[in-house]
Amino acid sequence: MAYLCGKFNIISRIQSPYSKYYISIDYGTSNPTSMGLWGLYNRKWYRVADSYYDGRERGPRTDEEHYQELKRLVKENIPSAQPFQAVRAVIVDPSAASFIQTIKKYGRFRTREANNDVLDGIRNTAAELNAGRLLFCDGCHDIFDEFGAYVWDSKASDKGEDKPVKSSDHAMDDMRYFVNTILYKQGGLRVGGDENRA
Numbered sequence: 001m002a003y004l005c006g007k008f009n010i011i012s013r014i015q016s017p018y019s020k021y022y023i024s025i026d027y028g029t030s031n032p033t034s035m036g037l038w039g040l041y042n043r044k045w046y047r048v049a050d051s052y053y054d055g056r057e058r059g060p061r062t063d064e065e066h067y068q069e070l071k072r073l074v075k076e077n078i079p080s081a082q083p084f085q086a087v088r089a090v091i092v093d094p095s096a097a098s099f100i101q102t103i104k105k106y107g108r109f110r111t112r113e114a115n116n117d118v119l120d121g122i123r124n125t126a127a128e129l130n131a132g133r134l135l136f137c138d139g140c141h142d143i144f145d146e147f148g149a150y151v152w153d154s155k156a157s158d159k160g161e162d163k164p165v166k167s168s169d170h171a172m173d174d175m176r177y178f179v180n181t182i183l184y185k186q187g188g189l190r191v192g193g194d195e196n197r198a
Contacts, residue, residue, distance in 0.1 A: 009129060010144070013048065013137040014041060021048075021078060021087045023070065024114070024178035026170045027096035030055040033066055034142065034170040037077055038178055045128075045183070046135045049077040052142035052171065063102040070103070084108045091181050093173070114177035115184075121176035124184045134179070143171035 018039030026034045035051040051073050055061055061069075070090070080086045087109055092100050094113035103111050115121070128134040136143065146168050184190055 009132070009134065010136050010138055011046075013139060014046070017041075017079070018046070018048065022089055022091060022178060022182055023073070023087055023109075024091045024174040024181075025070075025093070025096070025099075026173040026177065027066070027093055027099050028055060028170070029062075030060045032056070032170040033061070034174045035070060035073055036140075036143070036171065036174045036178065037073055038182075044133050044135055045178075046137055047140050047143065047175070048137055049073060050140045050143060050171065063099045066099060067102050067106070071108075089182075091177050093177065112181060115180040116177065117180060118176070120184075121180040124190075125176050125179045127190075128179055128183060134175075143175065146171045 018041050020040040022038045024036045024038065026032075032052060032054040036047050037049045039046050039048045051069055053061060053066075053069065071084075074083045074087060078086050089110045089112045090103060091112050091114045092103070093116060094100075095116075100111050100113070103109055125134070
């Protein structure tokens with residue numbers, strides 16, 4: 001498997017206030033869209049809640065419908081009088097240009113284009129998982145399902161290439177965007193997304 005997620009990474013959702021929030025999104029119209037809400041508490045990052053919509057099974061969503069789901073995820077999971085302002089940024093795959101424009105149109109969220117380097121992202125995410133700095137609240141079922149299916153592509157390996165199988169990887173991708181964009185700089189320097197960084 002590309003990642004190893006033992007039981008130690010899965011916790012009951014804590015009620016303590018998180019000091020920072022980010023949302024990471026792997027976007028699709030007919031393909032699945034995965035959104036993860038991340039919160040910082042005691043120098044560790046928690047996937048507090050998430051949303052997963054498979055347009056292949058349920059019909060495609062428009063950008064406006066995805067945006068409404070983004071708002072719902074925030075309002076239902078951030079205990080604040082101004083939950084939208086509590087989100088530091090929404091991290092989105094840069095190929096999702098139309099959805100990024102929809103988010104910007106309403107002015108509620110700051111957007112950041114994700115660092116989409118696959119191999120560095122996998123290495124960096126594995127490092128965070130193994131160090132116990134990336135934790136998952138027990139209601140995030142879709143990402144747990146993907147952990148078991150996220151494997152290296154054996155056919156690519158036979159050709160000397162390192163890449164994961166492109167299937168059941170949408171929550172994996174949004175997690176990778178979060179880690180590689182917020183916790184690491186270009187070049188692999190870990191910055192941790194700590195209290196003093198935007």
